[in-house]
Amino acid sequence: MIERLRARSAKLRRLFVTQESREQHDLEVDEEIRQHLQQLTERFVAQGMSREDAAAAARRQFGNLGVHEDDRHDTQSIPWLENLWRDIRYGIRQLRLNPLFTTVAIATLAIGIGANTAVFTLLDQLMLRLLPVKDPSRLVMIWADGPNFSNNIGQRVVSYPFCQDLRKSPALESVMCSYNTHEAVTIDGNTETLDVELVSGNYFETLGVKPALGRVFSSAADDQVWSGSPSIVLSYSFWQQRFGSDAHVIGKKILVNNYPMEVVGVSPAVFAGADPVQSPHLRIPLLMLPVLPTDGESLTDRNAHWLQAFARLAPGFSNTSASAALQPLFHQSLEVDAADPNFAKLSPYDRSLFSKRVVSVESASTGFSIMRQQFSTALIVLMCMAGLILLVACSNVAGLMVARAAARQKEIAVRLAIGASRPMLIRSLLVESLMLAGAGVILGLLLSEVSIRALLAMMPSGNSLTMLHAQPDIRILLSASRSRSLPACSSASRRPCKARGSMSRPR
Amino acid sequence: MTKKSDVLQGTLDLMVLKTLHALGPQHGFGIARRIEQVSQDVLKLNEGTVYTSLLRLQQQGWISAGWGTSDNNRKAKFYAITKEGSKQLALETEEWERISGVIGRVLKLEGEKL
Numbered sequence: 330m331i332e333r334l335r336a337r338s339a340k341l342r343r344l345f346v347t348q349e350s351r352e353q354h355d356l357e358v359d360e361e362i363r364q365h366l367q368q369l370t371e372r373f374v375a376q377g378m379s380r381e382d383a384a385a386a387a388r389r390q391f392g393n394l395g396v397h398e399d400d401r402h403d404t405q406s407i408p409w410l411e412n413l414w415r416d417i418r419y420g421i422r423q424l425r426l427n428p429l430f431t432t433v434a435i436a437t438l439a440i441g442i443g444a445n446t447a448v449f450t451l452l453d454q455l456m457l458r459l460l461p462v463k464d465p466s467r468l469v470m471i472w473a474d475g476p477n478f479s480n481n482i483g484q485r486v487v488s489y490p491f492c493q494d495l496r497k498s499p500a501l502e503s504v505m506c507s508y509n510t511h512e513a514v515t516i517d518g519n520t521e522t523l524d525v526e527l528v529s530g531n532y533f534e535t536l537g538v539k540p541a542l543g544r545v546f547s548s549a550a551d552d553q554v555w556s557g558s559p560s561i562v563l564s565y566s567f568w569q570q571r572f573g574s575d576a577h578v579i580g581k582k583i584l585v586n587n588y589p590m591e592v593v594g595v596s597p598a599v600f601a602g603a604d605p606v607q608s609p610h611l612r613i614p615l616l617m618l619p620v621l622p623t624d625g626e627s628l629t630d631r632n633a634h635w636l637q638a639f640a641r642l643a644p645g646f647s648n649t650s651a652s653a654a655l656q657p658l659f660h661q662s663l664e665v666d667a668a669d670p671n672f673a674k675l676s677p678y679d680r681s682l683f684s685k686r687v688v689s690v691e692s693a694s695t696g697f698s699i700m701r702q703q704f705s706t707a708l709i710v711l712m713c714m715a716g717l718i719l720l721v722a723c724s725n726v727a728g729l730m731v732a733r734a735a736a737r738q739k740e741i742a743v744r745l746a747i748g749a750s751r752p753m754l755i756r757s758l759l760v761e762s763l764m765l766a767g768a769g770v771i772l773g774l775l776l777s778e779v780s781i782r783a784l785l786a787m788m789p790s791g792n793s794l795t796m797l798h799a800q801p802d803i804r805i806l807l808s809a810s811r812s813r814s815l816p817a818c819s820s821a822s823r824r825p826c827k828a829r830g831s832m833s834r835p836r
Numbered sequence: 837m838t839k840k841s842d843v844l845q846g847t848l849d850l851m852v853l854k855t856l857h858a859l860g861p862q863h864g865f866g867i868a869r870r871i872e873q874v875s876q877d878v879l880k881l882n883e884g885t886v887y888t889s890l891l892r893l894q895q896q897g898w899i900s901a902g903w904g905t906s907d908n909n910r911k912a913k914f915y916a917i918t919k920e921g922s923k924q925l926a927l928e929t930e931e932w933e934r935i936s937g938v939i940g941r942v943l944k945l946e947g948e949k950l
Contacts, residue, residue, distance in 0.1 A: 332896055339895035358887060361913050365865045365883065392882030400888045404895070 340407050358401065366391055412753075413760065420761035430733055431765070434726050438769025441722030443776030444715040446801045450781055452708050454797050455606055455701050461599040463537025464641075465694040469648060470603075471495060471504075471638045473659060475686035476679055478669040480625040482635040483509070484699065485689075489615075489628045491662050492529070492638050500646045500654035505535040506636035507602070509609060512621060515584035516571070523567075525585065526602060526609035527618060530558075533596070535641060536603075541565055543579040543594030551614040555628070558614045559590040565598040566796075567610040585613060588620040601796040603639055605696040608796050631665045639693055652690040659688045704788065711784075730762070777801040848881075848889045850932065853917060853925045856899060861916040863906055864890060890915055898924050 343351060366387050373383035388394075424431045459465040472485035479488070487506070495504045505528065512525040530552025533545035540562070551558040561583055563572070572578045581592045590613060601608035615636075618628055627633040642651055663686065666672065675683065744754060781799040788795070855870045856862055862870070867890075868883040875881070893899045898921030904914040917925070 335897065336892070336895045357913065358891075361864055362884070362887060364910065364912060365868070368865050369883070390883055392884040394884065397882075397884035397888060400885070401891055404888055404891050 336404075337407070340405060343405055344407075344410075362391075362394070362397075412756070416757040416760040417764065419757055420764050423761060424764065427733070430729060434729050434765050435768045435772060437722045437725050437729075438766060439772035439776050441719040442770055442773030443780060444718050446773060446777035447780040447784065448708065448712045448715040450777065450801050451784055451797065452712055455698070455708060456695065456705055458605060459694050460536070460603070460605055460696045461597075466692070467502075467641045468536075468693045469501075469640055469642055469651065469690050470693040470697050471501075471640060471655065471688060471690050473662075473686055473688050476683055477632075477634070477686075478666050478671055479632040479634045480630075482625055482633075483637070484702070485637055485697065486634040487636055487638050488631045488634050488662070489636055490631045491659075492636055494658045494661065495638060495640065495655065498651075498655055498658060500643055500651040501640040502643045503531060503535040504638060504640040505529045505532045506615065506638045507532060508615070508626065508636050509604075510621075512586050514611070515587070520584075523610040524607075526612045527615045527621075528612050529615045532612070533562075535639065536600075538597060538600050540594040541597045542568075542576060543592070545594050545596060546612070546614055552616060555616050556619045557616065559588065559617060559620075560593040560614065561585070561590050562612045563592060563595045564602075564608045564610060564612070565595055565600070566608065568595045571610075583611075585617075586621050588617075590617075601696075603637065603693065603696045604698040604700075606698045606700045606796055631662055632669075637697065639697075642690075648690045648692060652688050655688040655690065659686075700788070726765075774801055847932075848885060849893060850925070850928050852886065852889050852893060853898060853921055853928070856915060856917040857922060857925050861902075861904070861914040863904075863912040863914050865906075865912075867915070893921070896924070897921075 366384075369387035369390060370380070370383045373386050374380060378386060391397075460468065462468065470485060472487055489506070492504060492506045495501055507529070508527040510525055510527065511522050513520050514523045514525070528546065529548075530546050530550065531548040533540075534548060538545065543562075545562050546552075546558075546560065551560060563578065568574060568578065578592050579594065582589050583592060584590070596612070602612075616628070618626060625633055626635045642648070646654065663683075666683070672680075672683075741754060745751075778799055778801055781801065785795070785797055785799060788797070851871055852867055855867050859866070859870060864883075864886050868881065868886050871879070871881055871886075890899065890901075893915075894901060898918055899915050900918050901913055901915050903911060906912040
């Protein structure tokens with residue numbers, strides 16, 4: 330094992346010395362052998378042979394010079410690497426011979442791969458990626474759809490008292506709630522409107538998110554007294570952009586709606602919250618609501634539905650069984666609605682809808698995003714289109730390759746005739762196809778970044794912190810390009826057979 | 837006339853190593869002469885293979901090469917065994933004896949009753 334490694338490293342070293350020193354070394358060996366033969370010849374002459382016989386005998390005893398040279402060459406080189414290098418140079422020459430074909434093939438591939446990488450990168454970020462939190466698979470979102478007499482602010486919202494009811498349920502381990510809003514925030518005398526998320530004190534504990542700096546909220550410190558905890562946790566990108574990643578920001582006083590609060594920490598870079606796409610600029614404890622201007626939000630009113638509730642499922646509970654277990658709790662909320670004077674005026678149909686309302690418990694492993702709801706359909710349509718483009722690109726290039734193969738039959742016939750083996754031909758054609766595909770991938774990568782930027786520009790974000798980024802995901806690129814290079818290979822490998830077929834036909 | 841045996845695959849390196857160990861630095865021609873002399877015409881040695889073997893041994897770092905002057909005052913490349921080569925030689929000698937012992941015993945089995 331070690332011996333093979335050593336031999337391999339010696340071979341590799343030889344690759345990196347200059348051509349001259351390699352030739353110098355070969356010359357030295359040649360000289361050694363020449364001397365060897367000479368000495369052998371002299372020895373035979375001394376034994377009484379004629380000079381010619383002696384020289385012949387010496388060569389016999391030495392063995393076939395060409396075979397020895399090949400052996401030495403194999404000992405010192407890595408044959409597959411050398412062959413590959415030769416194939417690559419040959420491929421480049423072939424591709425340059427037909428620039429139109431090469432350009433069209435590479436451009437087609439680049440468009441197919443670029444479009445797919447772009448759309449999949451966005452799709453992955455928007456829809457597929459798990460939240461960067463602890464054990465996202467146990468995370469659920471809880472809400473109830475259907476008619477009610479409440480104030481509904483936002484989607485999938487519940488009231489604060491209901492949230493607290495949920496905490497009593499054995500089906501859920503840790504219930505947190507959050508609310509996204511905009512507030513006037515004054516930093517160093519400058520006031521601006523920022524995205525602020527009000528979160529319950531156990532928000533970070535439930536998600537299992539550790540601070541990047543300072544501390545994050547805890548239920549012990551920030552979930553006890555109304556207006557009792559004027560603290561702020563900055564989101565990472567806001568901290569970077571607004572404070573230049575200054576660690577001294579901890580303890581800084583900031584006015585939120587003219588109420589002095591103190592920065593206590595910074596959340597981690599990858600963490601955007603329950604919405605993986607849009608991050609608030611800063612978070613403050615939910616119990617600070619009384620110091621903020623309200624428009625229907627309330628910590629006491631069961632009819633004020635404004636919070637998004639998330640929880641971890643207790644062990645042994647599924648979404649369905651948890652939903653069933655929560656139904657009695659939900660009933661209390663329903664009773665409040667039923668006591669509403671307007672309830673009596675409801676039509677029997679509405680009343681039946683009302684009585685059928687159930688608690689929904691849905692996996693929130695990828696979080697919940699308004700943006701996702703708005704754009705997922707568009708993205709899926711885009712994805713289908715990009716898929717079709719890739720398909721068209723594949724068949725186009727495959728067609729081009731086949732046409733080119735037909736045009737190259739003569740060349741291949743010549744190569745076969747002068748001794749190229751079939752595996753050698755297949756390998757060199759494969760290398761050529763892979764180079765085409767490789768160039769397509771590189772160009773596609775550049776193209777995808779441009780197109781992701783274009784797509785992102787179409788999404789409205791204002792001054793919010795959008796967590797979508799334009800860097801194409803390398804994993805996605807690989808899968809897109811893999812699907813591309815395979816057909817190219819298969820069309821390449823067909824060619825030698827065809828060439829051979831036409832050659833063996835009598836003419 | 838008896839037919840000479842081909843050098844067993846893999847044993848040439850061992851013989852070259854042993855020759856360098858026994859005789860000190862040698863050039864290729866010297867090594868070939870020594871093997872020829874010791875083998876007493878039993879082995880058929882293609883002398884060119886000695887140079888391939890020398891290359892392999894150099895790659896493993898078991899021998900080193902340097903220029904010197906031969907007996908007849910000619911510039912020649914001399915090969916010398918390294919410390920590591922000596923270690924390897926001991927190892928391979930032991931291995932060779934073990935295996936040849938086993939093969940010898942197996943071949944003797946024939947006549948005996950099992």
